[in-house]
Amino acid sequence: MTCREAIGHINTVVRREMHRMVSTPLYFFCILVAPLISMTFFLSLMREGLPKDLPIAVVDLDNTETSRNLVRQLDAFEQTSVYIRTGSFSEAREAMQRGEVYGIFYIPEDFTVEATSGKQPKLSYYTNSTYLIAASLLFRDMKTISVLANASVGLQTGTAKGLTNDQIMGQLQPIVIDTHVIGNPWLNYSVYLNNTLLPGILQLLIFSVTVFSIGTEIKQGTSREWIQKGGNSLTVGLIGKLLPYTLLFTLVAWTLMATLYGYNAFPLNSGWGPMLAASFLLVIASQATGVFMIGVLPTLRLGLSFACLFGMIAFSIVGFSFPVLAMDPTLQALSTLFPLRHYFLIYVDQALNGRDLIYSWGEYIWLLGFLFLPFLIGRQLKKALLYFKYIP
Numbered sequence: 001m002t003c004r005e006a007i008g009h010i011n012t013v014v015r016r017e018m019h020r021m022v023s024t025p026l027y028f029f030c031i032l033v034a035p036l037i038s039m040t041f042f043l044s045l046m047r048e049g050l051p052k053d054l055p056i057a058v059v060d061l062d063n064t065e066t067s068r069n070l071v072r073q074l075d076a077f078e079q080t081s082v083y084i085r086t087g088s089f090s091e092a093r094e095a096m097q098r099g100e101v102y103g104i105f106y107i108p109e110d111f112t113v114e115a116t117s118g119k120q121p122k123l124s125y126y127t128n129s130t131y132l133i134a135a136s137l138l139f140r141d142m143k144t145i146s147v148l149a150n151a152s153v154g155l156q157t158g159t160a161k162g163l164t165n166d167q168i169m170g171q172l173q174p175i176v177i178d179t180h181v182i183g184n185p186w187l188n189y190s191v192y193l194n195n196t197l198l199p200g201i202l203q204l205l206i207f208s209v210t211v212f213s214i215g216t217e218i219k220q221g222t223s224r225e226w227i228q229k230g231g232n233s234l235t236v237g238l239i240g241k242l243l244p245y246t247l248l249f250t251l252v253a254w255t256l257m258a259t260l261y262g263y264n265a266f267p268l269n270s271g272w273g274p275m276l277a278a279s280f281l282l283v284i285a286s287q288a289t290g291v292f293m294i295g296v297l298p299t300l301r302l303g304l305s306f307a308c309l310f311g312m313i314a315f316s317i318v319g320f321s322f323p324v325l326a327m328d329p330t331l332q333a334l335s336t337l338f339p340l341r342h343y344f345l346i347y348v349d350q351a352l353n354g355r356d357l358i359y360s361w362g363e364y365i366w367l368l369g370f371l372f373l374p375f376l377i378g379r380q381l382k383k384a385l386l387y388f389k390y391i392p
Contacts, residue, residue, distance in 0.1 A: 005231060006231065006233070006236050009229065009230050009231040009233070009236050009237075009240065010230075010236055010239055010240040010243070011240070012229045012230075012240070013226065013229050013230050013236070013237055013239075013240025013241055014240045014243055014244060016226070016229055016240075017213070017240065017241050017243075017244050018244050020213075021244060026212070027209065027213075030205050030208060030209050030212075031205070031209065031245070031248050031249065031252065032248075032252070034201075034205055035198075035201070035202060035205065035252045035256070038198060038201045039198060039256060039259055042190075042193070042194050042197060042198060043190065043194060043259070043264065046188075046189050046190035046193065046194065047190065049186055049187075049188035049189060049190055049191070050078075050079060050137065050187060050188065050189060051079060051133065051134060051137065051189075052078055052079055053078075053079070053080070053081035054079055054080060054081060054102050054103075054134050054137060054138055055081050055082075055083030055084075055100065055101045055102060056074075056080060056081070056082060056083060056084075056101050056102060056103040056104065056105055056138055056142075057082075057083060057084040057085075057086065057091075057092035057095050057096065057101045057103070057104045057105070058071050058074070058082050058084065058085050058086070058092075058104075058105045058107070059086055059087065059088070059089050059092050059104060059105070059106045059107065060085060060086075060087065060107045061087055061106075061107060061108055061109040061111075062107050062108065062109060062110065062111035062112055063087070064111070064112045065112075066111070066112040066115075067107045067111055067112060070107065070145060070149050071085065071105075071107075073145055073148065074105060074141065074142065074145045077141045077144075077145070079137045079138065079140075079141055080137075080138060080141045080142075083095075083100065083101050084100070084101060089104070089106065092104045092106075096126070096128055101128075102127060102128050102131055102134040102135060102138055103125060103126060103127040103128065103135065103138040103139070103142060104125065104126040104127075105123075105124075105125050105142050105145075106123070106124040106125065106126070107123060108121055108122060108123075108124075111123075115149075123146045123149060125138075125139070125142035125143070125146070127139045127142075133189070182352075182353070183267065183348075183352040183353060184267070184352070190264070190266075191266050191267065192320075193320075194260065194266075195260060195266065195347055195351065196318070196320040196340070196343075196344050196347065197315070197320075198256055198260075199253070199256070199279070199282060199340060199343055200311075200314055200315050200318070200340050202249070202252065202253060202256065202282070202283075202286075203282060203286045203311060203314060203339060203340050204307075204308070204311030204312070204314070205249075206245075206249055206283060206286035206287055206290060207286055207289065207290045207293065207307035207308075207310065207311045208290075208304060208307050208308065208311070209245060209249075209290075210242065210245070210286070210287050210289075210290025210291060210293075210294070210307075211290050211293050211294045211300075211303040211304055211306070211307045212300070212304065213241060213242075213245065214241070214290075214291065214294045214303075214381075214385075215294055215298075215299065215300030215303045215304065216300060217385065218298060218299065218300065218384060218385065218388055219299075219300045223384075223385035223386070223388075224385070224386055226241065226385070227382070227385055227386065234378055234381065234382045234385070235378075238291060238374065242287050242291075245287065246283060246284060246287060249283045249287075250279070250280050250283050253279035253280065253282065253283055254276060254279060254280075256279070257272070257275055257276060257279055261275065261351070266351070267351055267352055268351050269350070269351060269352065269353065269354025270349075270350035270351060270354045270355070270357070274346065274350040274351075274357060274360065275346070275347065275350060275351055277364070278343055278346040278347070278350070278363075278364070278367070279343070281343075281364060281367035281368065282339055282340070282343045282367065284367075284370075284371065285339040285342075285367045285368075285370035285371065286339050286370075288370045288371045288372075288373045288374055289310075289339060289370055289373060290307060291373065291374040291377075291381070292373035292374060292376065292377055293306045293307050293310065294381070295374065295376075295377030295378070295380055295381035295384075296377060296380075298380070298381065298384035298385075298388055299388075310338075313338075314338045314340045314341075317331060317334065317335045317338060317341070318335060318338055318340045318341040318344050319335065319341065319344060319345075320344055324341075336366065339367060339370055342363040342364075342366040342367050343363075343367070345360070345363045346360050346363045346364070349363075
């Protein structure tokens with residue numbers, strides 16, 4: 001087959017696939033509606049970056065000006081809101097059990113007197129770690145206010161002894177910690193999650209659409225017609241079938257990039273080029289993986305099951321929720337089989353850290369390597385397309 005003939009067959013298959021696409025509303029939903037809903041939902045859900053005004057209960061048995069000032073300072077924290085003030089720990093515990101508060105801050109009786117007399121009273125705080133993020137944020141705030149309370153008492157005691165501020169601070173904080181948070185200094189959960197969660201959803205949709213578009217040909221008995229219009233070449237037929245989806249999903253992926261890095265102004269330290277290239281490679285790598293899935297299991301039902309299972313596992317194994325290096329070595333090796341893993345590494349190096357492109361070239365090669373997957377099952381897939389009879 002000459003190059004001109006191949007292009008002609010590809011055009012024929014593209015027109016045929018576009019007709020099939022517009023006649024099936026499911027394609028419209030998976031390619032345009034579902035990504036748009038996902039972007040709107042998750043970006044709106046985490047638009048504040050961090051949860052704010054998380055409710056806690058304060059048990060103040062001291063009830064002095066010092067303890068009340070401590071509670072006001074705690075309530076002033078952005079993530080913390082004092083929902084209940086009570087002198088009964090049982091009441092606060094019951095509120096936590098009912099889910100009304102996520103933490104309890106306990107100030108013991110005679111706290112001020114003991115603190116100023118050097119008897120080392122104990123401030124206690126409890127968090128409900130069933131709600132991991134809320135508990136972690138409240139634990140941080142209550143620990144911070146406890147440290148500030150200790151410093152305040154130390155400052156008052158030192159002043160009473162006639163010490164200067166420099167002498168007091170040298171005792172209270174002999175070592176000064178200088179903290180630098182890189183990549184996401186705002187600790188913004190939207191930056192942390194959406195840059196991988198939304199491409200992961202897109203990968204899952206590409207898997208499903210690719211498997212569905214080929215699986216329905218087998219189910220409906222139209223696969224022979226498809227291959228014939230492709231000049232009896234599986235490669236030409238696949239290019240013609242997948243090309244419209246490639247263009248549409250790339251447009252969706254780049255719209256996602258514009259939303260994340262343009263509208264939401266998320267960190268993009270390396271510029272647009274590396275991430276636009278990575279998102280395009282994610283699209284075609286996911287399509288190639290989808291072809292491999294339907295080639296291994298050439299029935300619509302099993303192919304879609306494979307695609308959904310593989311796509312859902314990606315959220316857990318690519319490293320953005322649990323570090324890959326902390327996984328079992330077998331799982332570390334398996335993580336490389338997911339296109340999203342390599343996209344995630346490119347995102348960390350290029351968008352967050354702004355490293356030179358040479359440090360990420362291996363991940364781009366990995367994404368290109370997924371394009372060889374259809375060749376591994378080409379003979380099996382073509383045989384299924386030509387001879388397989390679907391049994392409901």
